[in-house]
Amino acid sequence: MTRRIWNFSAGPAVLPETVLEEARENLLSLGNTGIGICEHSHRGKPFMAVAAEAEALCRELAGIPDDYAVLFLQGGASLQFSMVPMNFLSADRTADYLITGAWAEKALKEAKSCGKTHVACTSKDANFNYIPDACTYSDNPAYVHFTSNNTIFGTQFTKKPAGFPDSAFLVCDASSDIFSRPIDVAKYGLIYAGAQKNLGPSGVTLVIVRKDLVEAGNKNLATMLQYRTHAENESMYNTPPTFGIYLMMLVFRWIKSNGGLTAMDAHNKAKAAKLYNYLKQSSLFKSTARAGSGSMMNVTFVTGNEDKDNAFVKAAETQGFSGLKGHRSVGGMRASIYNAFPPEGVDALVRFMKDFEASA
Numbered sequence: 001m002t003r004r005i006w007n008f009s010a011g012p013a014v015l016p017e018t019v020l021e022e023a024r025e026n027l028l029s030l031g032n033t034g035i036g037i038c039e040h041s042h043r044g045k046p047f048m049a050v051a052a053e054a055e056a057l058c059r060e061l062a063g064i065p066d067d068y069a070v071l072f073l074q075g076g077a078s079l080q081f082s083m084v085p086m087n088f089l090s091a092d093r094t095a096d097y098l099i100t101g102a103w104a105e106k107a108l109k110e111a112k113s114c115g116k117t118h119v120a121c122t123s124k125d126a127n128f129n130y131i132p133d134a135c136t137y138s139d140n141p142a143y144v145h146f147t148s149n150n151t152i153f154g155t156q157f158t159k160k161p162a163g164f165p166d167s168a169f170l171v172c173d174a175s176s177d178i179f180s181r182p183i184d185v186a187k188y189g190l191i192y193a194g195a196q197k198n199l200g201p202s203g204v205t206l207v208i209v210r211k212d213l214v215e216a217g218n219k220n221l222a223t224m225l226q227y228r229t230h231a232e233n234e235s236m237y238n239t240p241p242t243f244g245i246y247l248m249m250l251v252f253r254w255i256k257s258n259g260g261l262t263a264m265d266a267h268n269k270a271k272a273a274k275l276y277n278y279l280k281q282s283s284l285f286k287s288t289a290r291a292g293s294g295s296m297m298n299v300t301f302v303t304g305n306e307d308k309d310n311a312f313v314k315a316a317e318t319q320g321f322s323g324l325k326g327h328r329s330v331g332g333m334r335a336s337i338y339n340a341f342p343p344e345g346v347d348a349l350v351r352f353m354k355d356f357e358a359s360a
């Protein structure tokens, strides 16, 4: 087998090796069924058991109350940018958006085509390198939408937005930090996340949504765009992304056997601290996120010189560090260190950065 290298990709991203090994076995035959996981009918008993376990583990890990539906959808987080306002933003209401990065801007763009929107805060003035302290909400918002972790700009909310009018429920795009730390689901109306960073492969999107909101949602939409369709049919109205749900189930088992979300939180903070501590004292590399706003999932940094940044990324690649080039809107480097990224890989990167700095 080809040697696995340190994969710092922002997504699709590294998955636990034990999960991949088990999936490899089950590609040929799921358990002793003689039929591979991708070949099973979604209506058959073996896959129904997988889907039931995926939902049960998801509920257990995050402590999801019974009055919330857990949905496995398609169309990525990007379709949620549209489904949220289509279902919940009527023409006479306003939706408030916290604009802390490019993904939040994309979500706002979709909401604008459904109804009125209001920007409750933005950090665009500083190329999204911080999480604003305060928000100004509209009078009667239908919902408040925020992106808990800004994958591109390397910033992350440490607490959820608060102080908005009671009329609103909270919507969170948690694509790049879902299940990386405990989450108090009852404080949210809807949480969504593309799986391809912390939960599994691309192609499946986890949606956790309060059932009363689903029921009250817009009925004048194409069937597939209504949350109610998916909630009423337990995500099986059409053929669900069976492999994605299966892999997510394995990842949930892995999270559980590694101590659950509290343990993930500690493990992620410890990994990120190694990088931030080094960046703080480095005379070559600097974090692009302001102190206090840095992400535990995507650590973004620069040398301040584009040629040096490029030389670093190139040299890193030759040493088996992949995916470190920063997004073009920030430049520099980005180390994505989701749940499954091993601490040894962070240690190796810090050693490599030290050596590079010493020889620069």
Ligand SMILES: Cc1ncc(COP(=O)(O)O)c(C=O)c1O
Pocket (backbone or CB within 6 Å): 011, 075, 076, 077, 078, 079, 103, 147, 149, 150, 151, 152, 173, 174, 175, 176, 194, 195
């Ligand atoms: C925070 C965030 N939201 C949304 C998206 C878009 O997700 P998808 O490609 O699944 O539509 C991404 C993708 O990286 C993301 O990081």
